[in-house]
Amino acid sequence: MGFDFSSLRSLFPALCEHGGGQRLLYLDNAATSQIPKFVLDAVVRHELESRANIQRSSHSLAEKATQAYNNARQSVARFLNVASSDEIVFTAGTTSAINLLAHGFGNNLKTGDEILLSEAEHHSNLIPWQLLGQRVGVKLRFIPVDEEGRLDLQKLPELLTTRCKLVAITHCSNVTGAITDVKPIVAAARAVGARVLLDGAQMVPHGPVDVQTLDIDFYVFSGHKCFAPNGIGVLYGRREELSQLQVFQGGGGMVDHVSLCESRYATAPTRMLEAGTPAIAQAVGLGAAMDWMQTLDWPAIRAYETRLLNRLLNGMQKFPEMKLLGSRDTHDRAPVVGFVHETIHPHDICHILNDYGLALRGGHHCAQPLLNALGVKAATRASLAFYNSEDEVDALLAALEEVIDILT
C-alpha cells in the first residue's frame, strides 16, 4: 500500500501553504493533532443533513442521526478490534473517561483496596484516582520509572498484591514517548485478580490498537489527539466489566423507567453510561477519522515516524547543553521528544520558536510526577505525527541554534 506523504499531508488544511502567511510547522501533536478536511466535512455534513437528537424521536432525521452515531461507535470498535460496539462508550475525552471509571469502577471499591498507577502518568490518570482515594479510602501505589522514563517492571511483584483491584497505566508517555510493555503487566495483574486500564491518549494517533491482543479490561483515548474533533473520547470496556460499573451521571437517555422517587437504569452500558445528549457530530467526526486511519499503511507510517524521530534525536546531539528526556533507543518509542536546556527555560524556547512558525509546547505537560522523577521541573516537547516532514525537523534544529544564540 505504501505511504504517500504529500497526498496525506495535503488532507490537513492547517498544514498547507496559504501564500503570503508564515508556514505552520506544527510539532505539538501530543497536545492536539490537526484535523483533515474530510473529517470536518463529515461533521458539517452531519450538522447540515442529519442534525437531530438520537435514540429519542422517531422522525426520519432522528433516525439518520441515531444511525450515524451508532455507525461511529462501530468505527471505533473496528479500530480497537473490539468484538461488539456495545463495549464502546463515548465520553468527552480521555479525562472524562477516566473520571467515569474512577466513579463507576472506583465506587465499588472499599477502604484498603489498592490501585496501581505509575510515575509516568498524565495528571488525567492520576487525579481522578487521588479523588477516589479521598472518597473511598483506596490506596494508590506507583510503578517507578527508570532514568529513561520507562516503567520499572521489576518492581511489579512487590507492588501487586491481592489488594490491588486495578492497574491503570499509560500506554505511551506524553513526555518521553515510551511505549509501555503491556504484556507482563497484564499477566501480573491477572495473577492477583486486578483489572487493567490503559490510557491510550498518546498511542492511538500512531495507529490502530488491538485491545483483544492486549487482553486488557479498559482502554481510553481522546478524539482531538487522533485527527478527530474536540469534545469526543472513548472508553472501551469488556462487556462484563462495563455492566458492573456504577452510574456516573444521571440524566436523559440512560434510563428504562423514571418515577418521582426512583429510576431504573438502562441495562446496556452504552446507554447507562452516556447520560444526556452526547456530542453527536463530534462522534461522527471521530468515526470518519477512525475509518480513514484503518485504511493507512501503518507499518510504513511507523517506519517513517521512527525515521523522523531518529533525525531529531541525532540532530539534538549538536546541543551538548540540552538534556534529552527518554530513551535514545527508538524501539517501542513514539515520536515524542522532551528536552531541557541547562539555562534556557522551555517557555522562552517555545516563545522564540513561534517566531519561526514552530509550534511546540513547554512546561510540565500535565505530568509533574514524571518530570520530578526525571529530575526536571519543565521541558520543551516536540511531538511528531506522520504528516510532519524531515524539513520540519531540520527547521526545528536550526531554530534551536538561533534560540540558544539569542538567549545565552
Add this chain to the structure above:
Amino acid sequence: MSHELYQQQIKQLAADADDVERLKFSDCTASLDTPLCGDEVLVEFKTSADGRITEAGYEVSGCLLCRASLSLLNRYALGKKLGDIARVTANLEEMLVHGRPTQIDDDIDLNCFKPAQAHATRHDCVLLPFRAALNALGHSMATSRY
C-alpha cells in the same frame, strides 16, 4: 516578535536574578508557581514595626520573564509597604491584561514588560513574583502585629 520581548534590558534583569539569595531569618514568606510553565518563586521579607520591608530574600526557578520580574521586584521592594507592592502589582496587571498605560512610579519602571502584553500566556510569568510578594506581606498582615 520575540526580539521586542527578549530585549537587552529584560535579559539583564533576568541575569541579575541569578544573584538573589534567601534570608537566614524572615518575618513572612510565600511560594507561588505557575502551573502552565512550571515557574516557581519564593519571596521572603523582614519588615519594620510600621510594615516597611527592610530585607528581602528570594528563590526563583523560572523563565526569563519571571526572573526579570523578580529582579525588578528586588530593586523596588526595600523600604516599601504592602500598599506599595499592591499598587505596582495592580499597575502591572492593568498594563499586561488591559493594555492601559502604567501609572508613573519613580522607583520602578514597568515598561520593559509592555511587549508581553500581546502574549497572554506569559502574563502570569511576569506577575508571579509580585503576587508572591503580596501573599507574603498579606500573610504577615493577617498574622502579625500590623
